[in-house]
Amino acid sequence: MSTAARPVLVVAEQLDATADMVVDQLNLRDVPVMRFDVAQFPQQLTLTGNHLPTEPGWSGVIDDGRRAVRLEEVRAVYWRRPARPLIADTVPQPYNLWAQNQADAAMLNVLAALPGVPWINNPHADRVASHKPQQLVASTRCGLRVPYSLITNSPDAARAFAKEAGGPLICKPILGGRLDVGDDRQLMVATHRVDAADFDDSISITAHYFQEDIPKAFEVRLIAVGGQVFGGKLITTSEAAGTDWRTDYQHIEYDTVDVPGRVATGVRRFLAHYGIVFGAFDFAVTPEGEWVFFENNPAGTWGWVENRTGLPIAAAHADYLAGAQL
Missing domain, CATH: 3.30.1490 (Dna Ligase; domain 1)
Known part of the structure; x- marks a missing residue:
């Protein structure tokens, strides 16, 4: 199969506008996509994986009843906060939970075992990268200031x-x-x-x-993906938003900001340290212009950043998944 015909798996909840944005960009690039939610497995989705001792990876099929994708032909995986598998209600507890865990592990681990397949992001790496105390140590080593x-x-x-x-x-x-x-x-x-x-x-x-409590001239939701960095500027206009902008969206003004080279380098080093290619970073910029790292969410939201600022974040996702990074 030609590279152009190899599909990207988009694994996300059915009603996920952020995933929609990435799928739209992949469609513009004529990259085939199979989108599904892990909640469809195993009742509406079939996974069949085979591994031969002489083969480098898994082969088989994911089939949702409308289309099927061969595992060995998967180009990349965009893992975007899918729900957990749903087991039939006819299966009682504790077997229902046991079956859910089996299905969860099967889907994630078979896909994670596909050799040479890029991810945004592999959840195994995400789990480690999401630990806040460790993030402070890693970010300091990568040259970022922390509180x-x-x-x-x-x-x-x-x-x-x-x-x-x-x-x-x-x-x-x-x-x-x-x-x-x-x-x-x-x-x-x-x-x-x-x-x-x-x-x-x-x-x-x-x-x-x-x-x-870091004094703030403004805050930044910095999105890094595939080596690119995008600075979404948040100017808060209430005390509540200034303490935690998630509590008062009505008092936030949005803009873009250029990411200083030193900060961009530190962010890329941070991602490389954890073996991930995407992160939603939160920074404060002090009145003196110093960038202070708070934390990184390796599965963080960014659709609102693009919608408010026009930054081409979905396009960067699609470029990476389509193979522009190679």
């Missing part, structure tokens, strides 16, 4: 940190940021300012992630 930080469950250590920091502090989640509160509702645990005078024994209940 002074503390993770502790000790009230005394928190008070000592506040004294040493000598200025305003924030507290943020270490892992995720949403709570399931029932009735299919979620509550976001946002970054918030804290006062050391209020520190008490409740800090010992669990680990807390404290940082110095």
Whole structure:
């Protein structure tokens, strides 16, 4: 099969506008696409994988009933937050969960074993790259400035940190940021300012992630993909948005910003360190113009950045998946 005819797998939820943007760009390049959600497997989707001892990888078919793609012909995989497999309701617990885990592992691990296939991003690498404490170490080694930080469950250590920091502090989640509160509702645990005078024994209940509160001229959602970097500028106009822009979208003004060469180099080194090609990075830019790295989400959102700024992020995804990086 010619390179031009090899398909890209787009693995995403059915109603994902960001994935739609990438598919549109792949269509403009006449690159064949098979899009599916892992939630379709195994009830609407069939996976058949074969591995012979003499072959370098897996062969077989993914078939959704309308079209089929041979595993050995897959050009690239765009793994964009798919849902988990859905097992038939007729299978009782605990077997239903066991079957779901089997299906999940089969789909991901067979695709991950395809030799030489580029990914945005392989979830195995994403899991490691999403650990915030490790990100601070990696980003420092890559030449990026990070905030002074503390993770502790000790009230005394928190008070000592506040004294040493000598200025305003924030507290943020270490892992995720949403709570399931029932009735299919979620509550976001946002970054918030804290006062050391209020520190008490409740800090010992669990680990807390404290940082110095970086003064901001503006913030940047920096999208890196396939070696390209795009700076989406966020100018916040309320205290809530200035602390965590996700809490007050009504008070954000959007623009673009050129990414300094030193920052772009650090970001590329960061991605290479984790073996990934995509990241949604959050930076603050101080009034003095210094870029400060907060964190990277290796499966972060970016559709809103392109829609607000016109930055060609979907096109960069399509270029990478189509093979322009080779």
